[in-house]
Amino acid sequence: MASSSAQLFIPYSESAQGPWIVRRDASAIGSYGSQADAVHAAEALAPGLSDSLGRPVAIHVQNADGTWEEHTWVVAGMVAGAPASPRAHAL
Numbered sequence: 001m002a003s004s005s006a007q008l009f010i011p012y013s014e015s016a017q018g019p020w021i022v023r024r025d026a027s028a029i030g031s032y033g034s035q036a037d038a039v040h041a042a043e044a045l046a047p048g049l050s051d052s053l054g055r056p057v058a059i060h061v062q063n064a065d066g067t068w069e070e071h072t073w074v075v076a077g078m079v080a081g082a083p084a085s086p087r088a089h090a091l
Contacts, residue, residue: 005056006049008042010035010071012062024049035061043073 009023019031020038022045029045032038039061046057059071 005058006053008046008049008057008059009068010038010042010059010061012064012066039071039073042071046073 007024008029011021011023013020013035016034018033018035018038020033020035021031022029022038022042030038030041032041039059042059046059050057059073060068061071062068
């Protein structure tokens with residue numbers, strides 16, 4: 001069964017200097033010097049990827065213990081990667 005979202009992955013790097021790699025499927029999209037840089041790059045890539053694929057993008061970050069967490073981030077006042085709030089607030 002196909003996933004309803006595109007997936008970006010940031011595997012854990014044993015070295016503090018990286019490389020921290022952003023992957024989509026088996027392809028490396030970019031290599032970065034820190035986990036924070038890799039996360040920021042994935043956040044920047046996600047909206048364009050979502051637009052081109054016509055579906056949401058989930059970012060997954062691997063922890064030192066090998067487990068994966070879905071990363072959430074704020075885009076244009078909305079939290080991406082998290083369920084939508086049932087209440088909208090007008091600005």
